[in-house]
Amino acid sequence: MADQYDLLVLGSGPGGYVAAIRGAQLGLKVGIVERELLGGICLNWGCIPTKALLRSAEVFNQMKHAASYGLAADNIRADIDAVVKRSRGVAKQLNQGVTHLMRKNKITVHMGTGVIKGAGQVEVTGEKGTEVLSAKHVIVATGARARDLPFAKADGDRIWTYRHAMVPPAMPTKLLVIGSGAIGIEFASFYNDMGADVTVVEMMDRIVPVEDADVSAFLEKSLTKQGITILTGAGVESIATSAAGVKAKIKGKDGNSAEHDFSHVIVAVGIVPNTENIGLEALGVAAERGIIAIDGYGRTNVPGVWAIGDVTPGPWLAHKASHEGVIAAEAIAQALGNTEVHPHPMDRLNIPGCTYCHPQVASVGLTEAKAKEAGHEVKVGTFPFIGNGKAIALGEAEGFIKTVFDAQTGELLGAHMIGAEVTELIQGYVVGKTLETTEAELMHTVFAHPTLSEMMHESVLAAYGRALHI
Template identity: 50%
Template sequence: MTATKDLIVIGGGPAGYVAAIRASQLGIRTRLVERENLGGICLNWGCIPTKALLHAADVLNQLRGAQELGLVVPEGVHADLPRVVQRSREVAQRLRQGVQHLLKKHKVEVIVGQARLNGPGIVEITGDSPQTLRADAILIATGARPRAVDALPVDGDRVWNYRHALTAASLPQTLLIVGAGAIGMEFASFYADLGTQVTVIEAQARVLPVEDQEISDHVARAFQKRGINVLTQTSATLQAVDATAAHVALSTEGGETCVASFDRVLVCAGVVGNSEDLGLETTRVVCRNGCIDVDGVGRTAEPGIYAAGDICGAPMLAHKASHEAIRCVEAWTGVAAPGVPARIPSCTYCRPQVASIGLTEAQARQSERLLSVGRFPFHGNGKALAINHPEGFVKTIFDSQTGELLGAHLVGPDVTELIQGLSLAQQLEATEEDFMHHIFAHPTLSEAIGESVLHAYGRAIHL
């Protein structure tokens, strides 16, 4: 196919490289500019390497509980942190090479350098090979970075961001994690499993504050049961750093303050869009709080300039970024209508795992609809008992009058895999009757979903 249009993609993360591949498939001459590593933060410093670490921690936890399964494991099972970290980096490198191969396969020209707009349709590249590029369209996919907290300046030694936590050379005896969102809770779970005494603080009233209240409460109890100290409505200010520890003032919403010392402090206070030094001021692109304003298919206020992924704001998730990028390219080329926005699932890979989609119960009640809410605990599920992971539950929320699935919230074993079925069901507008007539294979964890739906309508069999 002969290229009739040109596209420049700025950023090689989950939005950027996916957009570039899809554009090339559609016959667009595509160039991708990346200043650091293909795959972006997700592949190199986020989603993938953290899951490699968490998998190691899960296996370690299973080995410690092997006696309950009738298995004999040598005493003294422990983690070799440098090797755990090394494998995590190897996984990221392998996938980065895979992205490089895919871009080459689809004839996407990759340019290493820093990109900056110089008006509509013009991109200036600085770096080893300075040049000026022109194209019919430009897609900004520059992602996001850790939010800086003035009260907790990161030094890479005593005070970490997630990059330092991913590549630690030794295990801290004590660790303070500031922020109980998905990133903070995953690192808390990992380091606690390896033997660190972990304290998690959150400025809001509960951990995982964007999740359903019951899910947040369950995870907080599970963490405390594991010996993780969880403090909510608490903030931190670094007082001093010395050769032995970081000394931090912990302040509650009620005004109480104490100073505590930790080997390391990990700041997980969210992320902010990478919108600086992009030359946006040479265009009509509107940027608010570090994120670019776009419509439903990535169009900015400047014709010919698009944006997708974390740079467009919350939820800042890799799967949402890739989906946005494809919708953007397809809408620009005219091969697909904008369509209805997809439902976006959310997953947190701590122990226990958390997954959700749609409205929380509190949000659903604000809509003043009549609700049917079902819950089913994994301790009533045969597969969960068989694999010795009966913790957690499935919660489903329906509109009582229409049968619409408004939201689903899961906590427990492998729920990050189970959410896909609920996400697809919501996308296809499945009702409670569709769930009730569906045959869930036995024995599977997914049966808990069916029982939760039945419970919402007073028909649960195993409860």
């Protein structure tokens, strides 16, 4: 007799395991299928271990500037093997934490590869051989993998994806990063801080192109000052590897091509959803280029089949996947008769984005340009870190905070930050947007002194010509 569940989740990343936990909290019998490691890519090979790497680079960078704080740190050096070992230890600890959460919530884990064979039937091939599981509802949370370039297939030796870059076989001496999204810029920042000569190639006319144009310009200037070579409006035409390194032919924005030598290459040009060979085509689940179409609750066009995370439309972020997991689990519980839950549809404009380079970048909502394109008359305020006492005391006076409001209603349309700890600060604006806060409530809010968060207040004031400290 097949195991029978109310909810079966394919994939245990930050979307899948959170959906499973929420379903269990709501009294559902829940199972989860995972082919590799509990916690998925984010916890084991993405968000968490990369932040551990970046923290090591941040501390190393601060040590190099110890004299500016009145301190002495002589003969400092980076041990890449020890840095990687620490990062893997962090990932292992959190993987064990997810294992504990599965036990605590009485969620049955099936290790293996799952394929949906029909309505409510999932075949799992793994450590127990082949077993068939039955579920009233199935959530597809199988995540995504790095996209390859056709002429630059990752080999783990000279050409890396993010996964290889987290456990490098050797420290790069001269590194080419293709793509300037969050992953590309984070690794460029990490390896630059660790001592590599780094070049970033971006085909768009600016780096971190999803961010506000002012943030992109500031970040490019900062990274260039740190020694990173930035090539925008450029493309890599070919890559040839050898025992000696990599030869890359790069076409610049002037239309001219030139060959450059590197020791290693990181390809960071997006992701491919893991939606092949799991039974979706046979079921008739609607998808475009592997991205599954869903409504605001995670429902696909096939009853009983749901999807969340990187297999659905972006932004492709761990916290978006987790929130979708909660929404879908609650909607499933409601469909199974629970009248106590009231799920809400996902609002993608309230999802923050964070890039953990140095300086950090964070944002939520519309950029100034997108707000204008949407027809808003806007009021925009900007406040620099150099005007904030806490930032100066920290020795982190580089950056700014920018807010975008609708001039007619005072609605907060977007917030954009670059500088120290902005990945923590952004949540204040996310809460404000979720509560549909206007400029009036933000102006009336008391911000503690001395804190970096005071700049959030000043940026709002600046949008209305009332900034106090500049």
